[in-house]
Amino acid sequence: EIVLTQTPLSSPVSLGQSASISCISSESLLDNKGITYLNWLQQRPGQAPRLLIYKVSKRLPGVPDRFIGDGAGTVFTLTITRVEPEDVGIYFCTQDTQSPPTFGPGTKVEIK
C-alpha cells in the first residue's frame, strides 16, 4: 500500500504567520487518467475530520483561500497563510489514487 509521510509532525506557529506541511508519497499519485487524488483533511479538537482540499489544490466551498494545496507526483504541500485561532488542529494528507486509501500520520498545528 502507498505510504504517506508528513513533516513536520508538529508545527507551532504565531497568529498571522504561515504554516507549511509536507506530504511525501511512496509512489506517484498520478493515475492513468491524469488525475492526482491527493487530499487534505483538517481535524479540529474533538471533531470529525473535514475535507479541505481535494485533487491536490481544489478547495471545497467555504474553505478560506488561506489554505493552499500544491504539488505533483510524490511531493505535496499544504500551506496555511495568515494562521487564525480556528486553524488549530491536526492536518492529514490522504490518497485514494490506489486502493487501499491511506492517510499520513497527521501534523498538529498549534498557536505559539
Next chain:
Amino acid sequence: EVQMLQSGAEVKKPGATVRISCKVSGYTFTDYYIHWVQQAPGRGLKWMGQVDPEDGETVYGEVFQDRITLSADTFTETAYMELSNLKPEDTAIYYCKTTTGRYWGQGTLVSVSS
C-alpha cells in the same frame, strides 16, 4: 444539507461484536460508496473498507478483512459496520464517510475492555 448520523458510543468486552450504523440524508444514498475509517488513540487514521450501497459490493482492508462486515440498506438509507472478535486495541473512534471524504459522520467511540 447532507448528514451522516452515526449511532452512539459502545462499550464491549473482548471477543464481542459491535455494530455501528450510519444514517445518511441529503443526497441519493446510492450515489456514493460509504467507507469506514478507524481512529485509534495515537495510531492515526486507518481505512477499514467500503460498501457500494447500490449493489452491496464490499472491499475490505487487509487488517480487518477477517473480522469486518459492511452492509447498506437502501430502504432506510443506512450503512452498517460490524466488527467481531473485538480486542482492547480496537478501542477507537469509527467514522463513516463518502468516497471523496467530502462528508463524514460524527464518529462513534467503541471502548473494548474486560
